Amino acid sequence: EPEVTQTPSHQVTQMGQEVILRCVPISNHLYFYWYRQILGQKVEFLVSFYNNEISEKSEIFDDQFSVERPDGSNFTLKIRSTKLEDSAMYFCASHPGQNKREGYTFGSGTRLTVV
Amino acid sequence: RKEVEQDPGPFNVPEGATVAFNCTYSNSASQSFFWYRQDCRKEPKLLMSVYSSGNEDGRFTAQLNRASQYISLLIRDSKLSDSATYLCVVAWEYGNKLVFGTGTILRVKS
Numbered sequence: 001e002p003e004v005t006q007t008p009s010h011q012v013t014q015m016g017q018e019v020i021l022r023c024v025p026i027s028n029h030l031y032f033y034w035y036r037q038i039l040g041q042k043v044e045f046l047v048s049f050y051n052n053e054i055s056e057k058s059e060i061f062d063d064q065f066s067v068e069r070p071d072g073s074n075f076t077l078k079i080r081s082t083k084l085e086d087s088a089m090y091f092c093a094s095h096p097g098q099n100k101r102e103g104y105t106f107g108s109g110t111r112l113t114v115v
Numbered sequence: 116r117k118e119v120e121q122d123p124g125p126f127n128v129p130e131g132a133t134v135a136f137n138c139t140y141s142n143s144a145s146q147s148f149f150w151y152r153q154d155c156r157k158e159p160k161l162l163m164s165v166y167s168s169g170n171e172d173g174r175f176t177a178q179l180n181r182a183s184q185y186i187s188l189l190i191r192d193s194k195l196s197d198s199a200t201y202l203c204v205v206a207w208e209y210g211n212k213l214v215f216g217t218g219t220i221l222r223v224k225s
Contacts, residue, residue, distance in 0.1 A: 022204040031210050043159060043202070056212055091158055098210035103149055103161035111156075 003024040003082045006092050006107035013082055013114055021110045023092030031095040032075045035105070036060070036088040043091070046061065075086065082114045116141050118214045121203050125220035132193045135217045138186040138203030147206040148179055149190045152199045153218065159202055162188075193223045 005024040013019050025032050034046040047057045047067055054067065066078045079086055092107040121138045140148075148165035160186050163170065165177040165186055176189040186203055203216040 011180075012190040033212065043153075043213075045212045046213070047214050050210075058212075089156070093131060093213075095210050098208060101147075101164065101209055103151075103164055106158040106160070108158050 002105070004092055004094055004105050004107035006090075006108060010111045011109065013112070015114055016090060018057050019079050019082055019112060021079075021090050021112070022090075023075045023077070023107055024073050024095035025075055026072070026096075026105055028096065029094035029105075031055075032069070033093040033095075034077045035091045035106075037091065037109075038085075043104040044079070046090075058095065063093050071107060079108045079112075082112075084114050087112055087114045100102070117216075118142060119203055119205050121216035121219050123217055123219060126223050127131035127222045127224060128193055130193060130195060130223055130225050132223075133189065133191045134189075134193055134221065136188045136201055136203075136221075138188075138216055140184050140186070140203075140214075142205070142207070142214075143181075143184060144207060145184075148177075148184075148186050148212075149204040149206075149213075150175075150177055151202040151204050151215075153202055154199050160203075162201070166173075173216045190221075193221075195223050195225060196219060196223040198223045214216045 032049040038045045047061045048055045089109045091109045093104045095104045143191045150162040152162045153159045165179045169178045174191045178187045178212040200218040
């Protein structure tokens with residue numbers, strides 16, 4: 001079964017440092033997403049990406065965040081200057097497209113710990 | 116009003132029991148509905164999409180009531196392995212962002 005791959009599985013970083021979280025979506029999917037889940041809280045939408053540009057972003061996705069699809073397979077989330085409150089699980093997801101009545105597939109996540 | 120509301124539980128049930136979860140959503144324009152399952156500190160995994168006519172997948176039955184903006188999930192013959200958090204998830208249409216409920220915790224005990 002096709003899967004979404006995320007690396008690293010766990011990242012510890014110092015406050016103020018930059019981190020890049022990496023994702024390889026399912027190859028024939030067109031829509032890509034980042035979500036986060038703070039421990040004990042619900043899954044929250046960060047950003048969606050389609051046709052090489054951001055299609056929607058949440059209030060959480062401020063200037064500290066950016067996304068890129070540097071090549072045909074990778075999809076990255078960068079946090080420029082991490083804060084303690086950025087500590088969370090970050091999930092990448094992908095979907096085949098608007099006319100496809102299918103569920104969204106999530107990667108296994110990156111646990112980000114900011115110290 | 117929250118976009119997607121669920122009873123957080125926990126629901127503690129014995130093996131073999133039937134259990135039902137409910138969910139309401141606030142955006143009447145929503146077109147896509149799902150139940151996801153999440154194990155502790157793992158990613159959400161699709162359990163089933165929810166269609167207007169209702170749908171069943173083995174022991175799991177999902178229903179949608181658009182007029183009441185209400186979604187349900189019924190689990191029959193609960194197994195120990197069903198213990199997880201069940202997430203009610205809504206999207207405006209397929210491909211748009213997902214909006215998650217807080218999840219309902221199910222604990223199945225022997």
